[in-house]
Amino acid sequence: MDQPVNKTTLNNGIRILSKKIPHARSVSMGVWVNVGARDETLSENGLSHFIEHMIFKGTKKRSALQIAKEFDSIGGNTNAFTTMENTCYHARVMDTHLKTMADILSDIFLYSTFEPKEVKKERTVVFQEIGMTEDTPEEYIHIILGNTYWGDNPLGRSILGPRENILSFDSETIREFFSRLYQPERIFISAAGNIEHDHFVNLVGQQFESINAGNSFPVRITPTGQSKVAIHSKDLEQIHICMGTKGLSITDPKRYTFSLINTILGGNMSSRLFQQIRENRGLAYSIYSFISSHVDTGMCGVYVGVDPKNAKETIEVSLNEIFKLKKIPVDSTELRSAKEYTKGNLMLASESIDNQMVRLAQNEIHFGRYIPLQEVVNKIEEVTADDIIDLASTLFDNDQLAITLLGPVTDKKEYEDILYSGG
Numbered sequence: 001m002d003q004p005v006n007k008t009t010l011n012n013g014i015r016i017l018s019k020k021i022p023h024a025r026s027v028s029m030g031v032w033v034n035v036g037a038r039d040e041t042l043s044e045n046g047l048s049h050f051i052e053h054m055i056f057k058g059t060k061k062r063s064a065l066q067i068a069k070e071f072d073s074i075g076g077n078t079n080a081f082t083t084m085e086n087t088c089y090h091a092r093v094m095d096t097h098l099k100t101m102a103d104i105l106s107d108i109f110l111y112s113t114f115e116p117k118e119v120k121k122e123r124t125v126v127f128q129e130i131g132m133t134e135d136t137p138e139e140y141i142h143i144i145l146g147n148t149y150w151g152d153n154p155l156g157r158s159i160l161g162p163r164e165n166i167l168s169f170d171s172e173t174i175r176e177f178f179s180r181l182y183q184p185e186r187i188f189i190s191a192a193g194n195i196e197h198d199h200f201v202n203l204v205g206q207q208f209e210s211i212n213a214g215n216s217f218p219v220r221i222t223p224t225g226q227s228k229v230a231i232h233s234k235d236l237e238q239i240h241i242c243m244g245t246k247g248l249s250i251t252d253p254k255r256y257t258f259s260l261i262n263t264i265l266g267g268n269m270s271s272r273l274f275q276q277i278r279e280n281r282g283l284a285y286s287i288y289s290f291i292s293s294h295v296d297t298g299m300c301g302v303y304v305g306v307d308p309k310n311a312k313e314t315i316e317v318s319l320n321e322i323f324k325l326k327k328i329p330v331d332s333t334e335l336r337s338a339k340e341y342t343k344g345n346l347m348l349a350s351e352s353i354d355n356q357m358v359r360l361a362q363n364e365i366h367f368g369r370y371i372p373l374q375e376v377v378n379k380i381e382e383v384t385a386d387d388i389i390d391l392a393s394t395l396f397d398n399d400q401l402a403i404t405l406l407g408p409v410t411d412k413k414e415y416e417d418i419l420y421s422g423g
Helices: 047-054 064-073 095-111 116-134 137-150 163-168 171-181 197-208 255-266 272-280 308-324 332-350 353-367 373-382 385-395 413-419
Strands: 005-009 015-020 026-033 077-082 087-094 187-193 228-233 239-246 284-293 298-306 402-407
Touching (some): 005 197, 015 197, 026 095, 047 087, 047 116, 047 171, 087 353, 116 171, 137 228, 137 402, 187 353, 239 385, 255 298, 255 385, 272 298, 298 308, 308 402, 308 413, 332 353, 332 373, 332 385, 402 413
Parallel strands (some): 228 402
Antiparallel strands (some): 005 015, 026 087, 026 187, 077 087, 239 402, 284 298
């Protein structure tokens, strides 16, 4: 099912991974750093994301325009993203342009200049991104839920950071953070597609071996989820609701059961929440459950947007479906359907070269090894109805259940009454 994975560890600890996919005509490459928003201090919040922007704004030998033109001239796609725990700079090109892609990604990662004039211009761009997020309730409510559930812990902050922090970031701040946290043992380079491992190592190894090892790294403090209701009044047509409760870490052995719980609860159109809230009652257009997992903890959540008059009923029905999972065993037909859906998504995603690149890096970061797809499939098949009811009983309780509402709502007490009345 899987092609073999090759791995080389440089003298400074940087790991280079590749997976040859012979039928592919492209190569996807990512430079990953096991550093994200939760590794920032309060005054640094937003800095990892800001660096993600600044990486593309010029190096010692390329301007921002030259970087863009060189990628465009080879028909390549390039981008970057920041999460709570990782930052990734990635690109995909035809296999004939691997050398050019590797040279550009290496250059921007190792030799970005972070010029003051570019920092000033990019502040405005990030402000627009923050504004766009705040103007998108379905997206913004997830940020609010994080703060409601995780509180003052860095996991409760926005990855984008507050505007006052963005204004304070300058070239010196960026360079200091970059050199302090972007340490070799936290850097991973992954590539998938029509690629030869030794050739790939020759293209990037010598340059990345120039990074010196660091001395320290901030400790990630594991938070405890909070049980509370948070109201954010805003003049909107709908009330947007996010509920969050205990989840699992990325590496928890029960993560396969957790994934099936998410599928059954609200992961697709036949899920319990979709059927109860949308199909049976017509209360919402959009409703789904989701998993947010980190290296040491996690959250299971539900999002729904509803007419204000239906908010209370929607929450009550949703909580009833959540708590039902720990009381009534899932029948064999529903469990089989959830397994097939989950395996199907896994297999379909594996046909993406970009997804293969991502799996290479994430497996190495979290497990120190590549996990074959067949191993994942086998673990999914092993999950029983008893496993689901046992895990649901552990996770779903009012003592760590947060409810956040965004929209035309002011009465907090009626939602607190719902929260503390059952489960």
